[in-house]
Amino acid sequence: CGGAPHPWARCEMVTETRPRSPRHKFELDSDRGAICFTAEFMQTGFFNESTKAGTVGAGMLFSETVPPRPLAVRLRAMTAPNDNAFVNTISVGGQHVALTDSPDRLAFSLSSLAVRGKLRFDSSARYPRRALYLETLGSAHPVPRPGSQTPLGLSIAVRTPFMDQSEVSVYAWSGPTTRELLARLPVKDRVPYLHSFGVLRRAVRYSLEP
Numbered sequence: 001c002g003g004a005p006h007p008w009a010r011c012e013m014v015t016e017t018r019p020r021s022p023r024h025k026f027e028l029d030s031d032r033g034a035i036c037f038t039a040e041f042m043q044t045g046f047f048n049e050s051t052k053a054g055t056v057g058a059g060m061l062f063s064e065t066v067p068p069r070p071l072a073v074r075l076r077a078m079t080a081p082n083d084n085a086f087v088n089t090i091s092v093g094g095q096h097v098a099l100t101d102s103p104d105r106l107a108f109s110l111s112s113l114a115v116r117g118k119l120r121f122d123s124s125a126r127y128p129r130r131a132l133y134l135e136t137l138g139s140a141h142p143v144p145r146p147g148s149q150t151p152l153g154l155s156i157a158v159r160t161p162f163m164d165q166s167e168v169s170v171y172a173w174s175g176p177t178t179r180e181l182l183a184r185l186p187v188k189d190r191v192p193y194l195h196s197f198g199v200l201r202r203a204v205r206y207s208l209e210p
Helices: 045-053 071-078
Strands: 008-014 023-029 088-092 095-099 105-108 115-118 133-138 151-159 165-175 178-188
Touching: none
Parallel strands: none
Antiparallel strands: 008 023, 088 095, 095 105, 105 115, 133 151, 151 165, 165 178
């Protein structure tokens, strides 16, 4: 993109040229000088399986490969590691954690990017679990509690087996596997999707997207 005649230059970095290879796009402002960029894949189950197979492995993707993976590979998404779509990283209690919009959280090493495993919250009276409710979604973007560094998170649980209502829980994330319930909001007739939310001094604000 060097020497591009327009104020904004669109760049495309292709890591591989084979079919079903990953592609990364970004934009840069040529007036601001050189930009250095480097990236490395986190050593997830999806990455390790794909490396072993020499192609894009089984698992859920934001968008399907071109050409699409074989049907047998796509059907294996239900049992695959499904740890490829993590979009944010934070540090909680000295542990680096990768997050996505699901209950899954990955503990990883910042220096090597090796995945140490999935984190599960401990059972605790500070976060009582509701009978028949299954935690299905969450937010990948915790927000610090005002006046502290403690992240606040969201959890969405659906009532089983009826799937007729759900509830949104707001919690304080005090350690890699510990949380404290702050509030719960019942939601009738649907399971909302909450990618992100806002935090005020005395309240949490979010929209119940369908």
